[in-house]
Amino acid sequence: MPRLADAVGRAFIVFLSRFWGIFALLVGWELWVVVGGLNPIVMPQPSRVLAEIVTNPSLFFGSALDTVALAGIGLVLGMALGAGIAAAAWTSRILTGLLTPVTLIFASVPVIALIPVIARVLGYDLRTVLAIVVIISFFPAFVFTSAGLRALPPGSGDLFVVLGARRMTTLFGLALPSAVPNIMIALRLAAPHAILAAMVAEFLMGTNGLGNLFHAAKDEFNMERALGASAIATVVSVIAFLGATAAERRMIQRWS
Amino acid sequence: MNGDSSRKSLLLGALGVLGFAMTWEVIGSYRLAGLSWPPLTAVLAYLTDPARVPLFLRALGATMGAVAIGYGIGCVTGLALAILSHVVSALRPGTDRTMAVIHAIPAIALGPLFIVLLSRETTPIAIASLNVLFAIYVAACSGLDSASPTHIDLMRALGAPMGRQFLHLDMPAALPAIVTSMKLAVPAALIGAIIGEWFGAPRGLGLLILNAMQNFQVPLLWSAVLLTAVVSLSLFGALSLLERMVYDRFR
Numbered sequence: 001m002p003r004l005a006d007a008v009g010r011a012f013i014v015f016l017s018r019f020w021g022i023f024a025l026l027v028g029w030e031l032w033v034v035v036g037g038l039n040p041i042v043m044p045q046p047s048r049v050l051a052e053i054v055t056n057p058s059l060f061f062g063s064a065l066d067t068v069a070l071a072g073i074g075l076v077l078g079m080a081l082g083a084g085i086a087a088a089a090w091t092s093r094i095l096t097g098l099l100t101p102v103t104l105i106f107a108s109v110p111v112i113a114l115i116p117v118i119a120r121v122l123g124y125d126l127r128t129v130l131a132i133v134v135i136i137s138f139f140p141a142f143v144f145t146s147a148g149l150r151a152l153p154p155g156s157g158d159l160f161v162v163l164g165a166r167r168m169t170t171l172f173g174l175a176l177p178s179a180v181p182n183i184m185i186a187l188r189l190a191a192p193h194a195i196l197a198a199m200v201a202e203f204l205m206g207t208n209g210l211g212n213l214f215h216a217a218k219d220e221f222n223m224e225r226a227l228g229a230s231a232i233a234t235v236v237s238v239i240a241f242l243g244a245t246a247a248e249r250r251m252i253q254r255w256s
Numbered sequence: 257m258n259g260d261s262s263r264k265s266l267l268l269g270a271l272g273v274l275g276f277a278m279t280w281e282v283i284g285s286y287r288l289a290g291l292s293w294p295p296l297t298a299v300l301a302y303l304t305d306p307a308r309v310p311l312f313l314r315a316l317g318a319t320m321g322a323v324a325i326g327y328g329i330g331c332v333t334g335l336a337l338a339i340l341s342h343v344v345s346a347l348r349p350g351t352d353r354t355m356a357v358i359h360a361i362p363a364i365a366l367g368p369l370f371i372v373l374l375s376r377e378t379t380p381i382a383i384a385s386l387n388v389l390f391a392i393y394v395a396a397c398s399g400l401d402s403a404s405p406t407h408i409d410l411m412r413a414l415g416a417p418m419g420r421q422f423l424h425l426d427m428p429a430a431l432p433a434i435v436t437s438m439k440l441a442v443p444a445a446l447i448g449a450i451i452g453e454w455f456g457a458p459r460g461l462g463l464l465i466l467n468a469m470q471n472f473q474v475p476l477l478w479s480a481v482l483l484t485a486v487v488s489l490s491l492f493g494a495l496s497l498l499e500r501m502v503y504d505r506f507r
Contacts, residue, residue: 002376018350018353019350019353020350021350021352021353021354022354023354025358038372042372043369049421089381097268097271098268098270098271098272098275099272101269101270101272101273102267102272102273102276108442108443108489108493109485109488110444110484110485111447112447112450112451112486113446113465113481113484114481116465116466116469117477119469120472121289121290121292121293121470133328167367180303196360196362199364200363204365210362211364214362218368221476224478227368228364229365230361230362230364233365234361237290237360237362238357238360241356
């Protein structure tokens with residue numbers, strides 16, 4: 001029995017050492033609202049937000065599903081486009097020279113500011129949300145794939161040249177496979193942002209998903225529901241990050 | 257040979273940017289994407305019209321003020337937190353996770369929160385500083401860990417105290433990563449300030465962009481976005497120069 005108590009105690013300490021910060025934030029928020037006597041319409045405490053989520057599971061789940069589906073499709077499209085254009089640029093020095101500065105410019109611009117422009121051009125609907133996720137996912141994929149395509153294992157490039165491989169054979173046989181770990185890094189960076197960008201776009205467009213749930217609830221002064229939508233988005237974004245990290249680790253183990 | 261190839265890549269790069277600008281102009285002039293896509297020259301004319309310069313300058317001043325303060329707060333606290341969890345390594349797992357979760361909170365949710373907690377004017381600063389804080393913290397943590405084990409062993413063997421090892425080994429090793437993250441934090445700070453301004457700030461580029469979108473003021477919308485992009489790009493470029501200097505010196 002003491003051994004069990006020991007194990008539980010140790011697990012508790014590990015848990016505390018990892019999650020003390022998040023725990024402190026939630027407790028601080030709860031105390032701030034209760035002690036400060038804030039009106040729940042202005043700022044509800046975390047326990048009430050949790051209660052709101054638990055009493056309306058289908059509402060939150062359905063909205064989360066909409067956002068995740070859109071973010072997922074956009075992420076795949078953007079990553080494929082970024083990796084594809086990086087591969088195309090790899091085959092031609094001229095294309096690389098033409099594309100690199102334009103991509104650098106876009107990577108250093110606050111993409112969220114583009115949402116209103118894209119909305120005016122494409123319309124206030126799902127296409128705009130999708131376009132934003134594609135753009136957000138495109139840049140890490142392009143930048144990291146390009147770097148990976150250049151960092152070949154030492155000597156392997158020479159081997160392919162000596163064996164008289166064509167450029168395309170080298171691309172698919174050597175360069176792209178050796179860029180896979182880099183593409184996985186891009187996925188880890190882009191996945192959580194894809195969810196959050198989709199939510200911001202949904203918030204501005206008023207289409208569907210968690211962003212629209214947040215928008216609608218905030219307009220009705222239902223802060224519990226609005227913050228519930230944000231809490232779900234936070235959890236989904238963390239899960240996307242953890243999932244992409246796990247996928248990256250597994251891929252690197254298999255690849256090297 | 258080397259100079260020749262770098263001149264060539266510079267020329268190709270300029271051609272690429274020119275091609276981009278011309279595509280924008282052609283799509284706008286021939287209305288290929290409808291009425292909401294003005295030609296680049298029209299946007300530039302709108303942006304530089306003397307009658308509107310004060311409007312843009314006022315918005316730019318408000319946003320850049322928030323960005324500057326938020327960026328400063330974010331850099332200092334991010335670095336301080338990273339140093340703290342480097343020195344007191346028991347704090348590290350908890351701080352890492354807290355940072356990751358804070359970073360995963362949607363910025364639009366932070367808006368209403370900070371309006372209650374702070375004020376409408378300081379919300380852009382707060383969101384900008386949180387975005388910067390995360391970028392700096394993550395880079396500084398991995399940078400501080402990047403000193404080579406051989407050097408650490410040497411320092412320990414020579415009996416250097418913790419503080420000396422930190423100043424002469426860990427910190428110089430971390431500088432390149434920190435400067436790179438300072439560069440990458442510029443767009444993040446702008447995004448934070450702009451989203452913060454959507455929640456009732458009295459002025460700023462974010463407010464200008466949102467109002468122009470809602471009132472169908474197409475040239476105003478594109479001008480404000482272009483201005484934001486140009487400012488972000490200039491700051492990014494300036495920090496790239498700093499980054500290069502640090503890399504030359506410390507690597």
